Amino acid sequence: MTAPRVTALIVGVERYEAGPAWDLPGPARDAVAFWRLLRAAGVPEERLWLHLAPLPPYVPGVPYERADHATLRRVLVRDLPQERGEVLWVWWGGHGVLDRAGQLRLFCADAGTDDKLAIGLDSALERYAGDAVPGFAEQLWIVDACETFEEALAFREPLPPDGLPVGRRNLAHRQSVLRAAGRGRAAANDPVRGTGLFSEIVLGLLADRAAALPAPPDPEELFPAVKTRIAALREAGVTLQYPEIRLDSPDRTDILTPAPPAPPAPAVRRASPLLRAVSVLMAYPLMNDPGERQTVVAALDPRVTATLPRHSKARTDVTGILTRLARDRPEALWDLYEAVLSLDDDPGRAAELEAVLREFADAAARGSDQK
Numbered sequence: 001m002t003a004p005r006v007t008a009l010i011v012g013v014e015r016y017e018a019g020p021a022w023d024l025p026g027p028a029r030d031a032v033a034f035w036r037l038l039r040a041a042g043v044p045e046e047r048l049w050l051h052l053a054p055l056p057p058y059v060p061g062v063p064y065e066r067a068d069h070a071t072l073r074r075v076l077v078r079d080l081p082q083e084r085g086e087v088l089w090v091w092w093g094g095h096g097v098l099d100r101a102g103q104l105r106l107f108c109a110d111a112g113t114d115d116k117l118a119i120g121l122d123s124a125l126e127r128y129a130g131d132a133v134p135g136f137a138e139q140l141w142i143v144d145a146c147e148t149f150e151e152a153l154a155f156r157e158p159l160p161p162d163g164l165p166v167g168r169r170n171l172a173h174r175q176s177v178l179r180a181a182g183r184g185r186a187a188a189n190d191p192v193r194g195t196g197l198f199s200e201i202v203l204g205l206l207a208d209r210a211a212a213l214p215a216p217p218d219p220e221e222l223f224p225a226v227k228t229r230i231a232a233l234r235e236a237g238v239t240l241q242y243p244e245i246r247l248d249s250p251d252r253t254d255i256l257t258p259a260p261p262a263p264p265a266p267a268v269r270r271a272s273p274l275l276r277a278v279s280v281l282m283a284y285p286l287m288n289d290p291g292e293r294q295t296v297v298a299a300l301d302p303r304v305t306a307t308l309p310r311h312s313k314a315r316t317d318v319t320g321i322l323t324r325l326a327r328d329r330p331e332a333l334w335d336l337y338e339a340v341l342s343l344d345d346d347p348g349r350a351a352e353l354e355a356v357l358r359e360f361a362d363a364a365a366r367g368s369d370q371k
Helices: 027-040 069-082 121-127 197-208 219-235 273-282 290-298 314-328 332-343 347-369
Strands: 006-013 048-053 087-093 096-098 104-107 118-120 138-144 174-179 244-249 252-256
Touching: 006 027, 006 069, 027 048, 027 087, 027 197, 048 069, 069 118, 069 121, 104 121, 118 121, 121 138, 121 174, 138 197, 174 219, 197 219, 219 244, 273 314, 273 347, 290 314, 290 332, 314 332, 314 347, 332 347
Parallel strands: 006 048, 006 087, 087 138, 138 174
Antiparallel strands: 096 104, 104 118, 174 244, 244 252
8 A cells, every 4th residue: 555645744833032931842842753753654854844943952953944924824825735745744832822713823933922923723724625725635733732712811902813815615625633722721831841741642642653654543543542641631630621623524524522531540640739739820821921920929918928939930930939838828828819819710710729729738738747
């Protein structure tokens, strides 16, 4: 059986023009890992379109092109459609947001606070589902990006429309789209190990199926495995995301919702109360914004804030704040709870935050009693 002619667009954006507050260690590393999987499966290097904006140090030794808006738009609109291959893989890792029209926007490397340049995923899918793209009858799109609601991020200005040109719709393409986060949710990232949790899971599952690459796996077989592993991490308090897969083909259009996942594998260790508290706090968009995070801290007792360790990295800052409050003034954890709710009173997040802070405070008290 002849191997299909495969092309891949592989994007990993870690650094943005908006500055260090947007830094996201991991997507470039994950993108290169995916690039290596397809190279090992025999896809020629010239058919692997790798576009990165890595944080230093970048050491994998794989050449790449820019991941700015103009470059990626040109590739999607003009360059890739000329390839006319049989199979298209698209891998995209980086920041994303669900705009007010319910469309997922994927930020490019030159996105700044005043001009949030992005590629609309839904617009790209529409272009690649019609006669504007003659080839690529089989497509698998894998997107590891947050789908936080645009209004929750309190942008000064709404995102401007920026769709790709589309042709006439037809029934010549089969698209499978695997998304990491789920509507309104953040996609967890591990900055210490430099990987997205969703990307790490998908890369592992694809490596297990390396013998069948570069042809895409059956999405209806792959997705339940992804859901099961994410569900185990969700149960352990590591993430709150709910990945989804959408199938569009000439004979069906479905958003898959598999049966409830199996119990977590024994190897998945339940996260500590601190890790769960950090994860739930980081699910608040305001905790990722330095100014809003400072507003929360400023609402605390000055006798507490005077000795708080602070850090420019959001997750490191939140970890330090929680650790110091639990050690020196456990009752101040509830002042923190009130300060967060004064800026974002979403009832679902509030219930999760109350539960994890109660557990964290109890764990801190037990630790203090044992000293």
